[in-house]
Amino acid sequence: MNFILESFKQAFYLILHLDRELLEIIFLSLKVSGTALAFATLTGIPVGALLGLKKFFGRNTLITLLNTFMGLPPVVVGLFLYFLLSRSGPLGFLTLLYTPSAMIIAQSILAFPIVAAITHSSIVKVDPSVKLAAKTLGATPFQITLTMIKEARYGIIAGVCAALGRVMAEVGAILIVGGNIAGYTRVMTTTIALETDKGNFELAMALGIILLIISFLINIFLFSIQKKGTKESIQWL
Amino acid sequence: MALSLIISNITKSYNGKIVLDGCSFSFEKSGVYVLMGPNGSGKSTLLRICALLESPNNGEVVYYEDGKVVENNLNLRRRITLLLPNIGIFNTTVFKNVAYGLTIRGMNKGDIKKRVEKALDFVGLLHKKNQNALSLSSGEAKRMGIARAIVLEPEVLFLDEPTASVDQENTKIIEEILIKLKKTVNSIIVIATHDAYSAKRVGDFLLFLKDYKIC
Numbered sequence: 122m123n124f125i126l127e128s129f130k131q132a133f134y135l136i137l138h139l140d141r142e143l144l145e146i147i148f149l150s151l152k153v154s155g156t157a158l159a160f161a162t163l164t165g166i167p168v169g170a171l172l173g174l175k176k177f178f179g180r181n182t183l184i185t186l187l188n189t190f191m192g193l194p195p196v197v198v199g200l201f202l203y204f205l206l207s208r209s210g211p212l213g214f215l216t217l218l219y220t221p222s223a224m225i226i227a228q229s230i231l232a233f234p235i236v237a238a239i240t241h242s243s244i245v246k247v248d249p250s251v252k253l254a255a256k257t258l259g260a261t262p263f264q265i266t267l268t269m270i271k272e273a274r275y276g277i278i279a280g281v282c283a284a285l286g287r288v289m290a291e292v293g294a295i296l297i298v299g300g301n302i303a304g305y306t307r308v309m310t311t312t313i314a315l316e317t318d319k320g321n322f323e324l325a326m327a328l329g330i331i332l333l334i335i336s337f338l339i340n341i342f343l344f345s346i347q348k349k350g351t352k353e354s355i356q357w358l
Numbered sequence: 359m360a361l362s363l364i365i366s367n368i369t370k371s372y373n374g375k376i377v378l379d380g381c382s383f384s385f386e387k388s389g390v391y392v393l394m395g396p397n398g399s400g401k402s403t404l405l406r407i408c409a410l411l412e413s414p415n416n417g418e419v420v421y422y423e424d425g426k427v428v429e430n431n432l433n434l435r436r437r438i439t440l441l442l443p444n445i446g447i448f449n450t451t452v453f454k455n456v457a458y459g460l461t462i463r464g465m466n467k468g469d470i471k472k473r474v475e476k477a478l479d480f481v482g483l484l485h486k487k488n489q490n491a492l493s494l495s496s497g498e499a500k501r502m503g504i505a506r507a508i509v510l511e512p513e514v515l516f517l518d519e520p521t522a523s524v525d526q527e528n529t530k531i532i533e534e535i536l537i538k539l540k541k542t543v544n545s546i547i548v549i550a551t552h553d554a555y556s557a558k559r560v561g562d563f564l565l566f567l568k569d570y571k572i573c
Contacts, residue, residue, distance in 0.1 A: 250446035251447070259435055259462060264462045271448075
């Protein structure tokens with residue numbers, strides 16, 4: 122028990138004294154996960170909307186694939202990406218292995234199916250009469266798509282939250298493609314795993330607490346957007 | 359010059375079941391045309407075809423202006439409006455629901471405000487403009503749907519069963535709105551209904567859909 126309390130004390134000491142190493146790790150984690158989430162959101166929402174609004178050959182197969190990929194094992198993604206990016210791999214010439222860019226790619230791959238699949242399921246749940254109403258009021262196909270995305274916004278935000286949880290907690294894939302290099306590719310989750318292995322529980326605990334606080338704050342922010350949406354509703358176009 | 363509409367030999371079937379067969383009519387004079395017929399007679403299908411939301415299997419729907427054919431494009435579709443039986447409510451305020459059509463046309467906020475408030479006042483819902491539209495009763499929702507359509511000042515307005523699933527009080531209010539509308543606008547209004555009493559009160563021209571044709 123004492124050992125846990127001591128770890129907590131040390132953790133708060135590191136947090137309160139804004140330890141440089143700690144700050145670097147936090148900043149890189151936020152940069153990698155934030156960029157990955159942004160990529161996954163910017164690509165996942167249009168793909169999910171397309172699958173929800175258009176009927177085309179192979180659509181059902183794509184939906185099934187997306188739903189399957191929602192549960193992709195991170196280490197498998199890391200492994201495939203490693204083969205692709207390693208020097209002898211087809212994308213080896215990009216020299217991305219063991220860089221933050223490789224970690225962003227890995228996390229984007231993990232987050233994309235979550236955003237796309239949840240966007241798709243949120244859009245198909247929107248009352249079809251809404252789409253027809255937009256059409257009768259003179260909306261162009263693009264405006265209809267935007268309207269449907271807005272109608273499905275609460276579900277989509279929940280999808281982005283789920284994807285955020287996935288990337289923030291991810292360790293397997295980024296460990297393989299990032300390599301956990303100190304000061305370069307070391308992020309919160311990989312540091313927690315490493316420092317726990319080394320018996321350096323203070324830093325691991327400090328990062329664990331910060332990880333929880335950051336996840337909590339981001340979720341509060343996203344929840345407040347959802348809540349604001351129900352009260353005022355978002356601006357049209 | 360206002361739009362006029364001529365439909366010729368419209369045929370429509372779904373999965374081999376004929377709904378319309380050789381429907382022809384000219385909507386040339388402004389006024390209220392009431393299209394009557396029992397449930398399932400094809401009134402809604404005909405309205406959707408006339409509003410260019412669906413294509414017929416055969417026949418044609420042609421809009422004219424000054425005796426010339428008007429091309430079927432977004433510009434034409436924005437000059438006509440259809441109010442569906444299930445109006446399709448956007449999850450936002452009553453004001454923004456009514457403003458939708460104007461917003462997507464790129465109108466400035468000041469003009470939108472004036473026109474939306476005028477339309478909401480016309481249907482007696484101005485006091486509910488800041489309320490979420492999903493919380494309206496079915497009768498109020500229909501009135502909002504009418505406001506959302508008339509705010510666009512369409513030259514041809516189609517109303518599909520505007521008093522269906524509405525209580526008696528709101529039915530009366532909607533009929534009054536339609537009578538008021540017919541006096542204030544100079545456009546073609548086509549209403550599909552199976553309510554004979556309502557049709558007589560509101561309509562200038564009565565049409566019947568029988569044996570898949572207008573008679």
